[in-house]
Structures are given as C-alpha cells and as structure tokens.
Amino acid sequence: MDDVFEEGQFLGLPQTEGDVDIVVLPLGFELTTSYGMGTAEGPMACIEASSQVELYDPVLNEDLPAGAVLSTQPLWEGSAGSLMEQLDELVDHVRPWYNGKCFPVFLGGEHGILPPIVHAARNHPLVNNELNTLTVVQIDAHADLRESLDGEPFSHACAAGRSLDLGIGKLLQVGIRAYSLQEAQLIESDDRITTFFARDTQHPPVQNESWKKWLEALRTLSGPVHLTIDIDGLDGALVPSTGTPVPGGLSFWQVQETVETLFSAPNATVISADVNEIVAQEGSSLTQFTAASIATKVIACHVGARKQGRWNPINNDAIEDSPSQYFQTWERTASSSN
Numbered sequence: 001m002d003d004v005f006e007e008g009q010f011l012g013l014p015q016t017e018g019d020v021d022i023v024v025l026p027l028g029f030e031l032t033t034s035y036g037m038g039t040a041e042g043p044m045a046c047i048e049a050s051s052q053v054e055l056y057d058p059v060l061n062e063d064l065p066a067g068a069v070l071s072t073q074p075l076w077e078g079s080a081g082s083l084m085e086q087l088d089e090l091v092d093h094v095r096p097w098y099n100g101k102c103f104p105v106f107l108g109g110e111h112g113i114l115p116p117i118v119h120a121a122r123n124h125p126l127v128n129n130e131l132n133t134l135t136v137v138q139i140d141a142h143a144d145l146r147e148s149l150d151g152e153p154f155s156h157a158c159a160a161g162r163s164l165d166l167g168i169g170k171l172l173q174v175g176i177r178a179y180s181l182q183e184a185q186l187i188e189s190d191d192r193i194t195t196f197f198a199r200d201t202q203h204p205p206v207q208n209e210s211w212k213k214w215l216e217a218l219r220t221l222s223g224p225v226h227l228t229i230d231i232d233g234l235d236g237a238l239v240p241s242t243g244t245p246v247p248g249g250l251s252f253w254q255v256q257e258t259v260e261t262l263f264s265a266p267n268a269t270v271i272s273a274d275v276n277e278i279v280a281q282e283g284s285s286l287t288q289f290t291a292a293s294i295a296t297k298v299i300a301c302h303v304g305a306r307k308q309g310r311w312n313p314i315n316n317d318a319i320e321d322s323p324s325q326y327f328q329t330w331e332r333t334a335s336s337s338n
C-alpha cells in the first residue's frame, strides 16, 4: 500500500471507507487544572506528534490501521459557560461513539474528562446502563479521589472519586504516589478501590512482586473496562510538560505491559480508553510523543483483540440514552460522600 499521510489525522492515517472501527477524539478540556496550564492544546500536539510514531507494533503482524477504519475527529472545545454545562456537552459529544461497534480513544485535556466519559459509557451495550459492571483501570501519579480541590468536586483531582459516585463497580489504580491522608483512608476503607502504589511497584525497580500482582489483577478482570491513562503516571522525566509531573513513576515499558496485559485479559473487554493531561512541550516533542506512543499501543492492542475474535461489534439500539443534563442537575448524595 502507498503511504498516504494526512495532516490532523492520528498517525497521519486518512479515514478509509466503511463503518468507523476506532475513533480518536481530541478533547480540549481545561477548566480546573491547578498547576500548569495548556492541557487544551495538548490533544492536537499529540496528534501532530503521532505522525512520527511507527505504524508497526509487534502485537500485530501488519502496519496500522491493519484493515481497521480509523477516524480522527476535530478538536472538541467546550462553549458552555459553566463547568457542569461543559461536562454535559462532553457527554453529548462522546456518547454517540459508545454504539457498540466503535472503539473510542479520547485524548485530553485534563483528567476532569473522566466522569463525563464514564457517564456516557452507560450507553455501551456491554454496560447496558448498569454502570456497576464497569471497571475503570487508572494509570496516574495521583489517586484523584479527593472530595474536592479548591472547592471544586469535579476538579481533575477528583476524577476517580466522582467516577465511583457515578456508580462504577471497580477502580484499579497503578503508579499512585501523590495523595492526601483522606485519599489514603478511602483507598483503605472502600473495597471497590484497589491501588498499586509506585513506592511498591517501582522500588526495587525491576520485576518485583508488587508489579507481578498488578499484572495478575489485570488478567483476572471481567466485564467491560474503561482504561484511563493520566500521563503523569509515567515518570516525570518522560512527560516533563504535563500539568503536574511527578518523579518516581512508571517506566514506558511498564505502561506498555499494562496495556498489553489488560487487552489480553480473557474475561474482560476494554470498551474505551483515554490518554489525558497532555500538555504540548516546547523545544522538544517528548511529552506529546510519549502520549501518542501510548495511544498507538492502545489502538494496536484493540485491533489485535478484534483480529483474535475477542472484540466483536454489538448493537446498542435497544439501550436508552444515559440521562442528558446529568451534571447540571448533579447533587451530592449521602452515598457519594462516603
């Protein structure tokens, strides 16, 4: 096949004919980032950097898109005036892609994109409005389990906590090394949460017991899974321009191994993924290139699952849309503040 490179398309791949199998959705969402700024431009920088990522991944024996139809959508930029209205706009933007036939890959934008993604995932036929069947696997430096940050419960620092409030059944975290006392206590007391701390998986750094247990936890998952990758889960040296780079994180290969292991879990189906907190680095493309490489690994593993018959399209025609204007009318309930 001739190489056709198309500007603004992930991996430079032009969309081919047919139903979309994989959609890349850049989400320029930034309302609550606390430290660095620039997560809104990150997704497009990641798409630009993806032009330098190899189309060959050893999990497939052919170049991407390997027969799949890949579509890259234009950048989403919220237009609503309030945070909660923007979250609802995000739900409306991503929900059509949870149609059971397509695998969405979201590029963020701050981690605050997670709750609206999780809410929209109700529409996926494997979730079928039963959000407690969904597991979220989170790579992150931060636990993101705060009650609120600077008074904002939908801050990026609360993304995993709000996803639990929305009703997900399970949260698996890895790379965690920056968290508060309250978050440590929640991790201890809430049996929906399983956390692998970086101080255990990274020290000693090579092939320790804790890392093996993490891979085993992934292998034994069942049901639908959303994978959320905050790039600050990687060691800060690999992603220096992300909003809050933190030392002592995962290596590139540990993230690759996590993605490969999750996608090959025999009883789990990864229905979607996001790579977030991408901030365009100036003078070097390392941060956005790292993010693009990880998103490419996710896509390659998804294509691999399709080719091995472990991911089959399903109709969601019978599923009622998840409630709209959900976040605008959101109220803290007793159960959600546990």
Ligand SMILES: [Mn+2]
Residues within 6 Å of the ligand: 111, 140, 141, 142, 144, 156, 159, 230
């Ligand atoms: Mn995060």
